[in-house]
Amino acid sequence: MASKKPVNRPSVRHPSHNHPLRIFKSQEGDEIICSGCELDLIGQAFKCTKKDCDYVLHKSCFDLPRxxxxxxxxxxxxxxxxxxxxxxxxxxxxxxxxxxxxxxxxxxxxxxxxxxxxFIPETVKREDHDHPLTLVYSTPCKGREDGAMFICDVCEEDMSENLWVYYCKECDYGTHVHSCAVYEDHQPKKGGGEGGRGGGGGESSSAAARMKSLMKAQDEMAAMEMAMMQAQLDAIDAAGSYVGSWEPRRRYYW
Known part of the structure; x- marks a missing residue:
């Protein structure tokens, strides 16, 4: 009885890694970290073909502009x-x-x-502040001769003057860009209580989590592109060509 011929799935190359990569779809709860951005892996990705290598990239990280x-x-x-x-x-x-x-x-x-x-957003909204917060690329205390330090209004920790800040100039209110910059969730609030602010309110997330949710929102579009690319790779593989230097379109989904 003839043995089954092994399936030769097509692969692509990326300059960040020595081994070929294959299309990979992460599942919820996988707890995989992207080797590029070091955030949780969500949606369409590329994974190393070697069994003992855990290198993996978001499609958006694969496509980052040089x-x-x-x-x-x-x-x-x-x-x-x-x-x-x-x-x-x-x-x-x-x-x-x-x-x-x-x-x-x-x-x-x-x-x-x-x-x-x-690629974090230029404005964010906190539920406990009336105005949007704008991204600025140093604290308002930068250059002050009195040596005053800017203090994050959420965690109350001192911030280096060169760090980026989400800031409301009108109220002199600012936060760290990740751990303290919370986005307002626009889902209806659940639970009772006066003013509709009972327990179980809308979810909030950090800037990093917001970026991941944006990537997830683009998952359907990315899946279509990946399917088209897979079809092209299959056609090349069927023709006996080696895919060694595929050049991605320079786009990303932050």
Whole structure:
């Protein structure tokens, strides 16, 4: 009896990784971390073909532009690096947190931004504040001669003057860009109580969670693109060609 011929699924290449990658769909509850942005993996992705390698990328991270001109650093363009430029990690100049994955980097100024921070919304809304908060690229205390420190109005911790802030100028109210910047959920509130503010109110999320929800909202569109790409790869594979240098369209879904 003839043995079954092994299925040769087509693969693609990405400059961040030595091994070929294949299309991968993460499932809810998988608890997989993207090797690029270091956020939870959601929706369409690419996974390493090697069984002992756990390298995986969001499709949006796979498609990140190689260079971007960012409002936070107008002097020079920022270049996408697939590993930290200073060793095993770097400190993000936007949020002040460490990173070990992709970064947008200015080598001349040693300026680094998480790829997740690079595309956070320019305005957010907190349920406990009357006005939208606007993203600014340093604290309002930067350059003050009296040495005053800006204090986050949510966690009440001092903030370095160069960190990005979500800020309301009218009220002199500001927060960290991730852990304290909470978005208002526009779902109807549940529960009783005066003013409709009983228990079980709408969900809120950090800026990182908001980005992930935006990526999830784009999942259907990404799935269509992935299906088309899979069909193209299957056609190439059937023709006996090797897919070694597929060039993605430069787009992302933050």
């Amino acid at each position: 260079e971007t001109k960012h409002k936070s650093h107008l002097a020079h363009p920022l270049t996408l690096l697939h590993s930290p430029p200073y060793g095993h990690s770097y400190t993000c100049d936007a949020c002040g947190q460490y990173g070990s994955g992709f970064t947008y980097n200015c080598s001349e100024c040693q300026y680094d931004v998480h790829v997740g921070c690079a």
